[in-house]
Amino acid sequence: MTDDRSTRTDRSQAHTPATRTTRTTACVVGGGPAGVMLGFLLARAGVRVTVLEKHADFLRDFRGDTVHPSTLELLTELGLRERLEKVHHQRISQVCFDRDGQQVTAVDFSHLPVRHPYVALVPQWDFLEMLAAQADTYPEFDLRRNAEAYELVREDGRVVGVRFRDPDGDHVVRAALTFATDGRHSTIRQASGLRSRTFGAPMDVVWFRLPRKDEDPLEEALTLRLRSGRGVAAIPRDTYWQLAYIIRKGGFGALRAQGIDALRRGVAETVPFLADRVDQLAGFEDTSVLEVRVDRLRRWHQPGLLLLGDAAHAMSPLGGVGINLAVQDAVAAANMLTEPLRTAQNLGTPVPERALAAVQHRRQVPTIATQTFQRFVQSVAVAPMLRADPDDHTARMPVPPLVLPLVRRPLGRLIGLGIRPEHVRTRPASAART
Ligand SMILES: Cc1cc2nc3c(=O)[nH]c(=O)nc-3n(C[C@H](O)[C@H](O)[C@H](O)COP(=O)(O)OP(=O)(O)OC[C@H]3O[C@@H](n4cnc5c(N)ncnc54)[C@H](O)[C@@H]3O)c2cc1C
Structure with missing residues (x-):
């Protein structure tokens, strides 16, 4: 050069x-x-x-x-x-x-x-x-x-x-x-x-993290949890779970309007072992959206x-x-x-x-x-x-x-x-x- x-x-x-x-x-x-x-x-x-x-x-x-x-x-x-x-x-x-x-x-x-x-x-x-x-x-x-x-x-x-x-x-x-x-x-x-x-594409993805605990299930398979109206994939990282929350295309505005509790509830219902820590998701500023x-x-x-x-x-x-x-x-x-x-x-x-x-x-x-x-x-x-x-x-x-x-x-x-x-x-x- x-x-x-x-x-x-x-x-x-x-x-x-x-x-x-x-x-x-x-x-x-x-x-x-x-x-x-x-x-x-x-x-x-x-x-x-x-x-x-x-x-x-x-x-x-x-x-x-x-x-x-x-x-x-x-x-x-x-x-x-x-x-x-x-x-x-x-x-x-x-x-x-x-x-x-x-x-x-x-x-x-x-x-x-x-x-x-x-x-x-x-x-x-x-x-x-x-x-x-x-x-x-x-x-x-x-x-x-x-x-x-x-x-x-x-x-x-x-x-x-x-x-x-x-x-x-x-x-x-x-x-x-x-x-x-x-x-x-x-x-x-x-x-x-x-x-x-x-x-x-019918979906967008909201990404965020939640802490990982020693007693969490050891997932050797990547699991996509499907429920009516949403899907969640929990990707294991060293000290936290990287979560992919799948929503309808363009649905992030509606999710925001429902408030952070709706997202927390959705995670807790879909991935029950995370229910004890969803409160640590402080707000939507802790999330990022992938427009698929x-x-x-x-x-x-x-x-x-x-x-x-x-x-x-x-x-x-x-x-x-x-x-x-x-x-x-x-x-x-x-x-x-x-x-x-x-x-x-x-x-x-x-x-x-x-x-x-x-x-x-x-x-x-x-x-x-x-x-x-x-x-x-x-x-x-x-x-x-x-x-x-x-x-x-x-x-x-x-x-x-x-x-x-x-x-x-x-x-x-x-x-x-x-x-x-x-x-x-x-x-x-x-x-x-x-
Ligand atoms: C939130 C999210 C989650 C994803 N999850 C997965 C996954 O789990 N597995 C998977 O395989 N793929 C995943 N992807 C897709 C994956 O990241 C991309 O397909 C992949 O990174 C594409 O690689 P790339 O090198 O083509 O482009 P990118 O990784 O997008 O890299 C482009 C680079 O160019 C730089 N850049 C942009 N504009 C300019 C400019 N004007 N001048 C100089 N530099 C510039 C950017 O900063 C960036 O570093 C995900 C994407 C996102 C956004």
């Missing part, structure tokens, strides 16, 4: 007297699972990469923590499995539905033909810190925190980088290829003008630009696949684009758009299949449950076909490994910093 300092001449000069231009090979906007994994793989393969992350650290709102067997397999291929072991985490090998007290196993990972047939519940910030620390051992890796991209730089119809701001002012990164991995509300997606297809959306871009690329992860396809939280699909996208992109990027780095030639189209072609099949599965479960299991009157205790939940024993293992495979699981094909090209 090289830095040029130049004096700005535009109207923002009054606020930011100097602009720094960084020249690199790959610019990755967004340091989530897709961006950090991609940055790591490219740097490891000898490609200069600058990752821009708008936050100062990874330690922020809960954003899911399900590291699936497919990702564990990739970490093993990368020699990072032992590092992950050092990060405190829980393991689950099954997902169950509890319908009015009756428990049925819906998904079973324990028979998968992999070294780690379980889901590791790893706090996302720990997962990202681990990857970033490993990436940072390569001199080609440049992670800029507090760096928010806000505009694409185009020349002759081609994206040649981005503008970003950090505490020092406004700057530019110029790159042979720009990747947008800036999540479901992607600024770069919006700036690109690429069009997406949006699919409905399912969408995907029709085209994931433009000359000089490729979108990956949630920026290309926002997933429903069903199956907890979002992190894993984002990581798989990153691995596929690194596998397919390292050579063109090396050529660009050495000869200054552009990365051909057909190489970007090939990445989309490879990754859109698993994306479409997974979203189709999620939309099916949403319509046959989640929507009827949420339509039911919460006060009607006689209402029966529809039996979701996926709880049939015959599909437990196939579902374990679909969710745990995904369709067309990726493997790391790139080799370390540069010496790691010691």
